[in-house]
Amino acid sequence: MSLFPFLTILFLVQYLNKKLKGSSVYPKWKDIFLIVQFIIVALLVVEAVTSSRPWFNWIWNFLLFVSIGAVLKVHEFRKARPVIVAVLPMFFVALVEDSVKLLNRDFYERWDDYFSAATFFAVVWLLAFVFIIRKQQKAQEQELLRRLAEDAQNRIIAERKAALEIEVQERTGELLAQKEELEKIVLQLQATQTQLVQQEKLASLGELTAGIAHEIQNPLNFVNNFAEVSAELLEELKAGPLQNISESDKEYADEILQDLKQNLSKIVFHGKRADGIVKGMLMHSRTNTGKKEPTDINALADEYLRLSYHGLRAKDKSFNSAMHTDLDPSVGMVEAVPQDIGRVLLNIFNNAFYSVSEKKKIQPETYGPAVWVSSRKIVSENGTEMLELVIRDNGMGIPETVLEKLYQPFFTTKPAGQGTGLGLSISYDIITKGHNGEMKVDSKEGEFAEFTILLPLA
Amino acid sequence: MKILVVDDEADVQPLFTQLFRKEIRKGEVELNFALSGEDALSFLTTGISEVVLILSDINMPGMSGLELLQNIREQHPLAPPLVMMITAYGDPENLQRALDLGADDFLTKPLDFNKLKEKIRNIEYNG
Numbered sequence: 019m020s021l022f023p024f025l026t027i028l029f030l031v032q033y034l035n036k037k038l039k040g041s042s043v044y045p046k047w048k049d050i051f052l053i054v055q056f057i058i059v060a061l062l063v064v065e066a067v068t069s070s071r072p073w074f075n076w077i078w079n080f081l082l083f084v085s086i087g088a089v090l091k092v093h094e095f096r097k098a099r100p101v102i103v104a105v106l107p108m109f110f111v112a113l114v115e116d117s118v119k120l121l122n123r124d125f126y127e128r129w130d131d132y133f134s135a136a137t138f139f140a141v142v143w144l145l146a147f148v149f150i151i152r153k154q155q156k157a158q159e160q161e162l163l164r165r166l167a168e169d170a171q172n173r174i175i176a177e178r179k180a181a182l183e184i185e186v187q188e189r190t191g192e193l194l195a196q197k198e199e200l201e202k203i204v205l206q207l208q209a210t211q212t213q214l215v216q217q218e219k220l221a222s223l224g225e226l227t228a229g230i231a232h233e234i235q236n237p238l239n240f241v242n243n244f245a246e247v248s249a250e251l252l253e254e255l256k257a258g259p260l261q262n263i264s265e266s267d268k269e270y271a272d273e274i275l276q277d278l279k280q281n282l283s284k285i286v287f288h289g290k291r292a293d294g295i296v297k298g299m300l301m302h303s304r305t306n307t308g309k310k311e312p313t314d315i316n317a318l319a320d321e322y323l324r325l326s327y328h329g330l331r332a333k334d335k336s337f338n339s340a341m342h343t344d345l346d347p348s349v350g351m352v353e354a355v356p357q358d359i360g361r362v363l364l365n366i367f368n369n370a371f372y373s374v375s376e377k378k379k380i381q382p383e384t385y386g387p388a389v390w391v392s393s394r395k396i397v398s399e400n401g402t403e404m405l406e407l408v409i410r411d412n413g414m415g416i417p418e419t420v421l422e423k424l425y426q427p428f429f430t431t432k433p434a435g436q437g438t439g440l441g442l443s444i445s446y447d448i449i450t451k452g453h454n455g456e457m458k459v460d461s462k463e464g465e466f467a468e469f470t471i472l473l474p475l476a
Numbered sequence: 477m478k479i480l481v482v483d484d485e486a487d488v489q490p491l492f493t494q495l496f497r498k499e500i501r502k503g504e505v506e507l508n509f510a511l512s513g514e515d516a517l518s519f520l521t522t523g524i525s526e527v528v529l530i531l532s533d534i535n536m537p538g539m540s541g542l543e544l545l546q547n548i549r550e551q552h553p554l555a556p557p558l559v560m561m562i563t564a565y566g567d568p569e570n571l572q573r574a575l576d577l578g579a580d581d582f583l584t585k586p587l588d589f590n591k592l593k594e595k596i597r598n599i600e601y602n603g
Contacts, residue, residue, distance in 0.1 A: 239586035
């Protein structure tokens with residue numbers, strides 16, 4: 019019976035082959051397995067051709083022994099060692115059967131059935147193991163499949179997670195950008211609010227100023243008119259009734275008349291002065307009544323720059339200043355009231371020349387007075403085209419504490435009697451209320467002052 | 477020449493009287509006063525007056541100078557008196573309206589006496 023050892027060895031070889039498949043040592047063993055299979059097949063054929071001999075069984079037993087030994091001893095087969103349990107009964111049954119057959123033929127023949135039964139059980143044992151191993155393998159394969167599926171799923175989840183991560187980052191970026199934009203808008207709004215409050219304040223101050231002027235106007239007119247009439251009456255008195263009194267009384271009367279006349283002229287002088295201020299104050303109420311016409315602001319700026327300069331030169335021969343104009347002819351015409359804009363320009367130029375002349379008095383040697391005026395076309399924040407006129411001087415500059423009061427009526431830094439403090443406040447009203455423009459100022463004390471006027475072009 | 481001065485301020489009266497002192501003494505000018513537009517109208521309707529010139533303020537309580545002007549133009553289409561409006565400084569709106577209503581001339585406050593007298597002299601020559 020050589021079929022069972024043959025099948026056992028074949029099974030072992032196949033089993034090892036399967037176990038080693040995929041490992042690094044497999045190529046080396048693959049050929050050996052092939053050779054072993056070839057040998058046992060050859061052996062089986064030889065045994066079948068040459069009628070069976072008892073020693074043939076011992077060749078099979080030896081081969082089986084070597085196979086089992088190889089599985090147990092070779093390090094690379096250590097994972098396959100449990101399979102030995104499956105083949106060991108078969109090996110022992112064959113060994114015992116063949117031994118008994120050799121030593122005691124009679125005994126063997128008598129117990130032949132038992133040996134057959136033992137062989138049968140060994141075969142069943144082996145088959146059972148084969149079955150179990152198969153089952154285990156299947157379970158392992160299933161496990162492997164499950165793990166592969168799990169891996170695939172994990173990979174999908176990871177990919178989705180990464181995608182989500184990117185999405186979250188994008189969203190976060192968007193939100194951050196929105197937040198920054200909102201913060202910017204809030205700052206802009208705050209600035210606008212402050213500006214509005216300031217504008218409102220200046221507007222109500224302008225109204226108040228005009229209102230006061232209106233109320234003062236009438237009483238002041240009486241003062242002026244009565245003073246004038248009184249002066250005339252004095253003349254009449256002197257030329258008429260007083261001619262008839264005695265010479266000594268006349269002299270006395272003349273003296274008093276002289277004083278009275280002088281007093282009246284003082285009243286008239288200061289009355290006119292107050293009237294001038296009132297007229298200035300009333301300018302606040304008529305900053306948006308003039309007739310607008312297409313106006314060449316460049317020409318106006320150039321004209322008033324010269325006018326202001328020569329005005330100051332007429333008062334002070336020693337005064338001198340450089341003038342730089344950079345007027346862009348492409349700005350074209352602006353709908354404006356020329357006299358009003360002229361008044362604004364004259365005001366700013368006068369201030370500029372006054373400032374540089376004051377500085378020249380302090381630093382007569384080193385300082386070179388200069389006034390710049392430039393114009394250009396710009397597009398404002400809300401997209402409207404505007405003319406930008408910048409007037410700059412390198413004079414005394416404006417202290418920061420003064421900057422916020424600059425447009426308030428009656429605010430002046432000039433000595434008493436030299437300025438009413440109405441110039442810039444009216445200028446501001448003319449530009450903002452009268453022309454829907456903007457007026458800005460920038461300055462550094464001791465270095466420069468720069469006024470910017472923005473007028474809408476459309 | 478009869479002149480009617482209309483102004484709610486009573487002090488206008490001594491002022492004008494003193495101003496035209498010489499003319500009044502000589503009998504060249506006769507001044508009448510009204511403290512309101514209503515006063516002025518009733519003065520004009522008494523008929524006895526042959527007012528040649530009316531000097532009127534614009535801003536008055538009650539009937540304003542402009543309404544007075546309108547009334548005069550409606551009630552006296554024949555032999556209309558000359559009406560000179562006195563406007564406050566820097567009041568171009570009222571000036572325009574007075575022109576539209578048929579005012580003959582304007583004076584601005586504070587009154588320039590020389591200019592006023594000159595204008596009156598011109599009326600005397602022309603009228």
